[in-house]
Amino acid sequence: MQNETVKYLQLLSEKYPTIQAASTAIINLSALLQLPKGTEHFLSDIHGEYEAFQHVVRNGAGSIWRKIEEMFGNTMSKSERRNLATLIYYPELKTPMMLQSVADRDEWSRLTLVRLAKFCRRLSAKYRRETVRRFLPPHVAEAIEELLYDQEGVEHKAAYYQSQIDMIVSTGSAQTFIISLAELIQRLAVERLHVIGDIYDRGPGAHLILDSLMEYHQVDIQWGNHDILWMGAAAGSEPCIANVIRTCLRYGNMETLENGYGVSLLPLASFALETYKDDPCELFIPKVSPDEKFTSQEIRLMAQMQKAMAIMQFKIESQVIKRRPHYQMDDRLLLDKIDYERGVVQLNGVDYPLLDTFFPTIDPKAPDALTPEEQQVMDKLRLSFVNSKKLQQHVRFLFSNGSLYLIHDGNLLYHGCIAMEENGEFKSFNVDGKSFKGKEFLDRVDRLARQGYFATDNPEVKQYGMDAMWFLWCAPQSPLFGKEKMATFERYFLADKVTHAEKRNAYYTLRDTEESATKILREFGLDPNTGRIINGHVPVKVSKGERPIKANGKLLVIDGGFSKAYQRETGIAGYTLIANSRGMLLAAHQPFHSTQKAVSEEVDIDSETEIIHTHPFRMCVRDTDRGREIQRKIDDLQALLHAYREGVIKEHSVC
Incomplete structure (x- = not known):
């Protein structure tokens, strides 16, 4: 036996100190391989809808x-x-x-x-x-x-x-x-739960969903663009913090931010009340449902705070774009394209009139610069985020149980897209003369995101990683975003809806074809004859005849619209993919009313299931990634048993 092998077996012997202990473990693990594969559920785009999420988990x-x-x-x-x-x-x-x-x-x-x-x-x-x-x-x-x-x-x-x-x-x-x-x-x-991104935003209960997931017996998460935004905010990224707060204010959804994580918005409120006290902020009236019981004063304050945050966001984002020219986002440098005297902004050589021209904190000569008062607000907000114990617990959980993608039992799970050119080739991203694309690019930005949170001993590396998290939120080549731009500025300030368009990456057309799905599976080392891509991010518009099963069954889109905000557009309330020992089923859910109604009136979520694959034989644990891992452990234990019997390693005394 080689020395390294003996050292490993000596370490293993500390857990299995006798021949009997190793033999018993082999017997138990070998029997486990023969059990039927457990049932697994795949959910995506929960978007803070805690009650609906809880019901789907509770009813399997x-x-x-x-x-x-x-x-x-x-x-x-x-x-x-x-x-x-x-x-x-x-x-x-x-x-x-x-x-x-x-x-x-x-x-x-x-x-x-x-x-x-x-x-x-x-x-x-x-x-x-x-x-x-x-x-x-x-x-x-x-x-x-x-x-x-x-x-x-x-x-x-x-x-x-x-x-x-x-x-x-x-x-x-x-x-x-x-x-x-x-x-x-x-x-x-349900033996295992796979959450394919976007736990945060829209609904009020993201923090409650994370609490539930942390208690769940077996779960993995593929980060969504909304998740990475909150993760970046927790790391201390100013552009991520600005986006989180502005989004919460835009939809009148401060429950997770204030009550869930204890983030104080008082510094922002005080600043907004003073700076925009005479501004009606009509473009920033929050999008709230009639059920929300906000007073007119609360609505006005949220509008003022939202405008204040939006202006700070545009400034901070401009600083990042200039700091990272390889992001290729110069078209998002819009504050210096404004003619502040004429009240117009120039986009692609065309002047568009602004719907709002009151910018008391912007210096036309240095439009990216935060005022001292704005910087003070951002400093206080940043402290509130990084010192939130609950937020930090949740984000550490997302890092330890999550990733940009997961290869599981021959299938590929990811939230957004694998950026592609119109001709079907993977889109490359150049950094310091080196080109990254496909799997290699996802591996790189996954690592950078982790550095942005954990590299506290190296400020430069941490800053680079935090900027990468913001990149993942909104950059054209981000695998979590997948659009040519995030038109936040245009949607606020320009009437022409042509400027609001956010063209999707070619992936979202090409993914319908079997050829593209096969190419992606091979890129990640998977067998296209048996593997599938399980994808979220873009709601399936069932009401318009769209199907979640694409590429001749090789790609499944399971974002059907958990969020109430999307249900008018989709016509349903989400998809769940169910994988068990006999095959795969896709469940389409109707909207969930409330826990109270579910209990008192026994109203379940009505679901239609569709069998999309039947295994030729009943799958056992031995046929899964977990089974192969168990078999490797059995092999190691067999080697330990042999070492005991050959006298290479001595049994430990047992008290």
């Missing part, structure tokens, strides 16, 4: 209802099945409600416990007992394990299990056990 994107139909379709009425489904989704709310409404609470509790245990037993067949035990609260684990592993039909056991149910009820523990069983069902229904 409809998979729990389908299992209820399979198991109880012939023995329970539809209303009883709906009742059971709602109880599983929201046990902490539905259980006390049911206990108040049923005639015989004890009998209802017994029947419900039996049904939940039977349902749990079916789902737990894909898991080892050790895994199921880990999902259970310690104070009920032993009793629930006994319920789950009831050997149906074995003589003399019936009285034992019935006695257990009776004692749970008679001791007043039924509610605790019902809730624990329901939560166990939710966990067993």
Whole structure:
């Protein structure tokens, strides 16, 4: 044996100190490979819609209802099945409600416990007992394990299990056990969750969604453009901070910013009230729904704050563009294209009249420069972001569990695009004489984003990384943005809608073709005959006949419009891709009303499922990336076993 191999096996022996320990681990891991592959869900573009997200996670994107139909379709009425489904989704709310409404609470509790245990037993067949035990609260684990592993039909056991149910009820523990069983069902229904970007913005609950994801048993995240913006803000990037705040003000959505993360907007409010006190700021009236209960004074203040932030954003972004000429974004240097006396801006040689010409903080001779007062506001806002404990926890979670793309079980997951030329070639990005494109470019900017957050010992490297995060938010060649420009300035200040257009990268046309999807899969080292691209970012306009399945099934777009703001355009409320041991299904969801309605009226999200692929055989753990990882571990343990038996490594003494 080589020295390096022996050193590695000696380290491994610390965890498996004896022949018996290594042998037992090999036995257990080998058995695990034979279990059916667990169910995985793919979600995208949640956009702060916490209640809808929670419901889809709780109901397994409809998979729990389908299992209820399979198991109880012939023995329970539809209303009883709906009742059971709602109880599983929201046990902490539905259980006390049911206990108040049923005639015989004890009998209802017994029947419900039996049904939940039977349902749990079916789902737990894909898991080892050790895994199921880990999902259970310690104070009920032993009793629930006994319920789950009831050997149906074995003589003399019936009285034992019935006695257990009776004692749970008679001791007043039924509610605790019902809730624990329901939560166990939710966990067993979905083994792994893939979130393909855009947790933030639009809806008010991004911070609550991140709290849920941090508690989820197995999750990975592919960053979206809205996520990277908040990540950059948490790192201290001024252009990212400006964009985050302006966007929140534009949509009247300060819940995550203020209540979720404790970011104080008081310095901005004070500055805006003083600077724009006589300005109606009509172009900056926030886009809020009639349901929002804002006073006219609050609306006016948000408009003033939004304008103040927008002007600071344009200045700071201009500084970055000049600092990083290789971003090739000079066309976004607009403040120096304004004729402040005539009130026009020149774009591509054409003068466009400005809808608002009141710019008290812009010096025409140095339009990019923040005033001392503006810089003071930005300094205070930056401190608020970098000192927010909750925000920093969430962003560290996004870095540790996320990336720009993920290769998983032969499939490629990413949020936005792989930038392409019109001719189908990958678009190259030049830095210091070196060209990056395709996978290599994504690897580079992924690394730069991490440096922007973690390189605190090197200010220059950190600044470069923070600028890269802003680049990922809005640059034409960003794999997360994918448009020729972000026309924020034009949408605010110019009436001509031609200037508002944001032309998409050629990828969004080419991705419909099998040839392009095949090219992308090969670029990432995947087999185009079996692999698929799972993509988010651009809502699928179902109401206009658009389909989420593209490139002859090689590319799936699962952003159907979780955000209420998009649902008029899309006609649905999001897609969920479900991958299990038998194949892949695509679930299209109708809008979610509210948790209260789901519990009290038992209104589930109506979902239509479409089978998009059936495996030729039932997939087991051994057929997955996880299985291949387990097999490598088994191989290492076999080598350790051999080393023990050959006397190369001694067994450790066991106390």
